[in-house]
Amino acid sequence: MFETKTRPEKFKMLLKITSPILVTQIAMYLVTFFDIYMTSRYGTEDLAGVSIGSSFWFPVYIGLAGILMSITPIVAQLMGAKRKNEVKDAVQQGIYLAIFLGLLVFFFFLTAIDSLIGIMDLEPAVAGVAKEYIFALSLGAVPLFVYNALRSYIDALGSTRISMIISLLSAPINVFFNYLLIFGNWGFPELGGAGAGYASAITYWIVLFIAAWIIHSLQPFKEFGIFKNWARVSFARFKEICLIGIPIGISLFAETSIFSAVTLMMSTYGTITIAAHQIAINFTSLLYMLPLSISMGATILVGFEVGARRFGDARQYSWLSVAAAVGFSFVSACILFFMREPIARLYTSDPQVIALAVQFLVFAALFQLSDAIQAPVQGALRGYKDVNITFVMALISYWVIGLPVGYLLASFTGFEAFGYWIGLIAGLTAGAATLSIRLLAIQKKMAMQ
Template sequence: MQIFAKKTFDAPHVLKEIKHLMVIALPIMGAQLAQSGMGVVDTLMVGRLGADHLAAVALGTSIWMPLFLFLSGVLLGITPFIAQWLGADTPSKVGPFAFQGFWLGLAISLISIVAMLFHTSILQLMSVPEHLLPLTSDYMLGIMIGFPALGFYQTMRSYTEGLGFTRPVLIISVGMLLFNLMANWILIYGMGPIPALGVMGCGFATAIAMWSSVLMLWLYIRLNHRYNETRLLDYPSMPRWGEIKKMSVVGIPIGVAIFFEVGLFTTIALFIARLGSTQIAAHQIALNVTSVTFMVPLSLAMALTVRVGNSVGAGGYQYGKYVSIIGAGCTVVASFFTAGIMYFLPEVIAELYTDQAEVVALAVTLLHLAAVFQISDALQVALSGALRGYKDTQIIMPITLFSYWIVGMGLGYVLSLTDLIVPAMGVAGFWYGLIAGLSMAAVLLGWRFFAINRLA
């Protein structure tokens, strides 16, 4: 079947639409889980070195991960353009436009590296214990070396997923995970003439995996005939500011929204740094688990962006609304499964990371709280994905700013570190704040989704 065939204006049956969504979503989900698996591997392998080493990786991750997800979000701005052009049967526009993502990704990567150079000052500002600073700096060195690769990789990924070709990203993400696992084993613990580098080795291993993914995806796109009608790599050019501006107008609000959400989670690690390695380590375990489970609704939302974009391009907003509601329903159903895992198996999960009883006990509490917000988190990310398909991204940024940082962080800070409402709860208070913030985001994004469909 030709992927560029003109789409019908008649909405498919619900089960057929779910099948369309899953064909796109399942490979994305596998790729996202494999990518998140790198963080799990890092945490598991470094955790065996002790709570301080685990805390150092948690602190480093709290700085570079929001920057990476901002970069990823901005480059997601490529996807709805491609999806709508395919829905309208105009694939010739794809290649020249998508190539400009390389320039945008490189620029954001270099700015991110400059920001990461100030990580020591940021950590000192947050009263992080001094003995954790050298370990965190060792880890960050490798991450900075690998960061430019992320701009190139995410451009090619958004391009191929926008076309609906999601399986290559799955295969390459699994390969990247294996590269990371092998490099971690050698560089963290040492092998033969290679000395044990500890957390520095973990950072270098991540950089190796990042660059390997760029090479693998570039080769796949270059050699596979399925990309002949769009030809991303056949349109090398200097920056075209008009196209970069279009991409940025859609992508930057997506990136900022993701940055606000992930920054909320990771900034908590900086606020609780003064509470000691146990609280940081427990938070890192819970954050690591929720980062993995979040890949399920996020993958469905990314697939929903493609489906809604195709539908709007082919049949207008009514078709897009039909697809959006089905996709959001699938995402919420999936969230019950992830919530059940965290609620009923928290001890099993925590003990995979550490054998320190205090860390396990606190991580269990945080995982129970994380289970509560799975549904609202799934709903808000699905609605964001649908709005991206409409290219209605400007409103997402203020909604997430208010929900995550005013409601979520504000309440979390008060509950965790002050006695204004209840006696200071420590890190658990921030996770109560997360429940409130994500629920508010789901309500406001739902309002926007139905408002834009009424106006259409």
């Protein structure tokens, strides 16, 4: 990364940083995408089971992995302030924390999964798939969290293309093991939806080893000696990572868990509704990788400029990121609206599921603009290390506004299951508005300095 002077230079830098992140995010998301897609080709009950399992797994993973995202602004600001000698310690402590979080997730699901699934009124076959899918995924929790820490370090150095290359390898690896374990090809056991979980866990381990080898062997990572002369656990550094990371994690948990909560609450409408809803959420989440990638690019660039105390440049990067995401959101909305039936048919041939998924995709198109605003705004705020008020705003927007509105519309109006999607739109819109106001306030404060 380097200092930019003009808006065109900044836009080019944003593209340079964000484009590899986008490919990386898509490649990483394709692991979940192909779990859902390939399971949908296996059977509706397995699709519903994987959907339920994902609804428990994904928000827990995202919320805790969000803590490790604090490594990006910490390292970016250290680099911007020319304090390279402190980078190694920050990353090593992040790895220690990642191992702890991975073990925490593993033992949580190992002991709690029967109780979590038991509170839901699921068909026995669906419940069985959900339990084994979550157990299988948890076997890959430690490598997944450690890779997140390493990736945050890689991205903070501006080497987002390396993350892209690593993640591009993950999708074909996952598809290969899905092919073996879901359908029982080449003499492997036919595990159905549960096989997708085992395939993902294997993929996480392989990707971690690839990332570790690159950091140990190649420049500019090699010069920092991340895997040499390991320091003792530093609770002071843990505190720094957590003070920034926990609010980020809670914000991400609040946003992702509302989608999972909606999926779980829709279980009362039956297997067909769960499957159709999951198709819409799965494809929409793929499109969300674009504003999310711009958000992560904004964190890196804003953090770098704040570290160098170039607050005017940080402000320009913030709103340039929002403008880019908004522009792309119109394309995403058009894809969802005009291609909703072909999208549904990609996943299933069941006419009932297709008919319902097509209707859900219309609502998905409607919240693209709100998603495109709130994601980069959150990313910019992380670059400023402003995370505490942000997570409060996220909690209110999604859980005090979004989910209650959805529940009321679903329970007391004729919207039924579609009411939850209207609630999602309301929550995302509230989040976009309140977070934008917060960003303006932070930038005004910085300008006064």
